[in-house]
Amino acid sequence: MASSPLNNKKFKVAFIVLFFILAGLQFYALQNFGITQKTAFKDSIVANFILALLCWLISNNLSFYQPSGNKYIYVIIWCMMLSIGFCSIIEFAFPSFDPNNHQYQELLDLSIPVRYIFSLLLIGTMAAISMLYYKQQEQQELESRRNEAEKLTREAELNSLREKLHPHFLFNSLNSISALTVSKPEQARKMVHQLSDFLRGTLRKDDKLSTLKEELEHLQLYLEIEKVRFGNRLNTTIEVDEDLLAKQIPPMLLQPIVENAIKFGLYDTLEAVEISIKTTFETPYLVVAVSNPFDVETAHPNKGTGFGLSSIKRRLNLLYNRTDLISAQPQNHQFITTIKIPQI
DSSP states (O other), X not given: OOOOGGGSHXXXXXXHHHHHHHHHHHHHHHXXXXXXXXXXXXXXXXXXXXXXXXXXXXXXXXXXXXXXXXXXXXXXXXXXXXXXXXXXXXXXXXXXXXXXXHXXXXXXXXXXXXXXHHHHHHHHHHHHHHHHHHHHHHXXXXXXXXXXXXXXXHHHHHHXXXXXXXXXXXXXXXXXXXXXHHHOHHHHHHHHHHHHHHHHHHHTOOSSOEEXXXXXXXXXXXXXXXXXXXXXXXXXXXXXXXXXXXXXXXXXXXXXXXXHHHXXXXXXXXXXXXXXXXXXXXXXXXXXXEEEEOOTTTOOTTOSOOHHHHHHHHHHHHHHSOSOSEEXXXXXXXXXXXXXEEOO
């Protein structure tokens, strides 16, 4: 059941004030017709109380029944019947207010058509206001449910992306541990501990924003694992101003980008390479650029599934409803991936 507009405090006050004003105007008009103060007071108070009660009745009943299409005629008929009932009460009950005053009796008979029209307009207006109010309330509830459904869908998709991202990295690490188990068991053991710390931190994360400092600390765990895999071939530099460490960033956003840079930077060469991570602030964006060496002649752009960057693009779209927050392009023998995080 929808909430009646009369449950709204401001509307209720306006409703009460309106009927007191109508009662006052009716009292003044009756006195101008020569009706005594006592009779005019009874007439105006009782008549407007009944009218207010009928307005409340139709507003309350419309909260249970919302007409549609041709069924609006039922509301009109309902308003007419309530107005007839109102005039019937006046015609049969009000003469007792001053039974010996013939002038008042005649005035009652003459005022019935006017009272009927006035009550029909007032009750009809209340019905129209109530229907509009309930329609608006229904639209707001539908919009709220739609937004909630979209939010749950986004959260489910984000969770799905994170669940896919974990195995994507985990399989690579386990393959490396397997390869090191025989040749370098100490490094394999170290890598297992590092992987455990990394995954423990990953499991604690959700899709709420974290700080750049927390993200870089988590990224450092990942880089330590990769350095065990690649040894001296992998060098990394991280440039970040202290003022930017408190900026907000979605969790687990940098790791797949750096993983992508390592994959395409090291897999096509036996030489040592440097992966650069640089953060700047370009109002209103936190900008993170990850670069790796790139040689057009030896690179294989179709290698892998491309899940890392596509997942980042999808996450940014879900979180910020934008598709222009990530770019990746070669420049001066470097492949640079740039993401922009809006700072709201």
